[in-house]
Amino acid sequence: MSGVPWGETKLVQGNEAVALGALASGIDFFAGYPITPSTEVAEILAREMPLIGKKWIQMEDEIASISAIIGGSLAGGRSMTATSGPGFSLMQEGLGYACMTEVPLVLVNVMRGGPSTGLPTQVAQGDVMQARWGAHGDHPAIVLAPSDVKECFNLTIRAFNLAEEFRTPVILMPDEVIGHMREKLTFPKEEEICVTPQSSPDVPLEWYEHYHTSATGVSPMAHFGSGYRFHVTGLTHDTHGFPTRKVDEVISKMNRLKQKITRRLDVLENNKLHDVEESKVVIFCYGSVYRSALAAQQILAKQRKKVGIFRPVTIWPFPDRTVKELLDTKDVIIVPELNQGQIIHEVERLTSDSVRVVPLHRYDGYAITPEQLVAAALEVM
């Protein structure tokens, strides 16, 4: 097999779909370091990319990998890396740098059990808060969590597009179950997918500002070697990219970093809702847990019990307004997570005391089953 099997139907693994989604997006450069359970992404791209003259490299560690793709992105390549928990921790340095310097890239983090080396081959959703706050300092975060193989493909393309559109790193976060499961996937035809082209400035060379302030907070980005010569630094910088400590310039940079996300939440927000409005009990979940929630909903329906499902596909930025609007009137919200409680705090933050928010934690390396969810729902009904 070579490249993306456009229009074909195949049995595909989640990680494989991520790799093929990257190829579909026109990935130019991949740098990575082997780590379970994400390795297939790197392996498939190592096989495919040289065949079409695209650049692939295995670096000496994860810090080098993310550093390399930032360099690659600045030099004009659509760039991606893939890792898992321990590597994700190491990549926080580069992730913060890419946020600060507004470099588009895609970081795939296939979540496994932690902390530390944890459960390398088993599932968890323990990196949800790290994906939001792992790098030091205030910074934007766009994080997408697929729940099936088709979404691994589609959300990888979306991640590349959002990275370009928002000039920021985008994190794709399947959990291990999603990364390793196989499903039937009918690939779209090539002309059916939409790939956001890389931006490029059209101003005269001497007018170019690498961080020009525009209405959206994002300006077209030149690449090294294009003739636009500019400076990039992780130090707080002015609109030309040079270090500054001037109060108004520091505030302007920091506000823009935040507002380029918060002013366009409508573009980023993406929820899957099932019977939320008509249910008094709602399961709030993401990733592989969503699959169990769908099964649990059916089991409960047979017993004439109704539960809704609220699933954020974009988990960061968190869908604050929609959660408040739709869930603050509920009796009970069950928040099943493959961790000791992370997203649940966001749900609690947005709901009144009258709403009972019930946790369901699992952190033994195994998936939450539909039966567990059914039991949890029956208990609160």
Next chain:
Amino acid sequence: MPARLPYAYKYLRAKKKFPHVWCPGCGIGIVMGSIIRAIDSLGWDLDDILMVSGIGCTSRMPVYVDFNTLHTTHGRALAFGTGAKMANPNLKVLAVMGDGDSMAIGGNHIIHASRRNMDITAIIVNNNNYGMTGGQFSPTTPQGAKTSTTPYGMIEPDFDICELTKAAGANYVARGDVYHVIELDGIVKNALSGSGFRVVEALAPCPTNFGRANRQGDAVNMMELLRDNTINIAQAKKLPEEKTEGKIVRGVFVDRDEIGYIERYRKLCDRVSAEVKK
């Protein structure tokens, strides 16, 4: 050399970014001068050059030169540079780093850039300590030397930057210093003009921190130490061992023409895509 100054302005962000951050007597500006003279004599287009750095005094250099410039995180200049070079092989990638940046926190990256023979020129300014944070010891601080974190003298052995990168596979490895500037100019020019991974160690004084902690006098005294304590490799070969003992050898240690990574990768792509077409 005031007569030679005007041409340097072409390469500097002179009107906007000066004065620079370096202390009086610092050697980094002299290394920057060598780089500019080398690039001028090579006639490179400024648009094609990417200067990448990490963190530290030397790593502030990219602010002052009018190339494509990338000031990264501590120790990672070569990793960022590797990505940029792979994504756009037309870029001439020049990494400027200090001894702490390249040998301590960036030690892993320089070993592997050498091993891969990645097509990057690394200019390492070695002033034997971390200047920016106030003079702590680095992996090149000589044994016995005092720094703010070795108040009783350095007990660890030091790294030889040239031996390390030579052993790891770099195509070109040379050492110069900021006293012997004409020699350094030649070394930097050679380092910029070939393929593969190419390393220049440039010894430089840090009078503010290392010099003061070790009572080496002012900037002029420290320049004289470079004059007296180093010896050219050709001269060293002619002299008996007792006359060269304790002196740091300057000159070119390795000048190979092994295939660089970029060319090796291009050949791989050509080979496998041809096989697929069959």
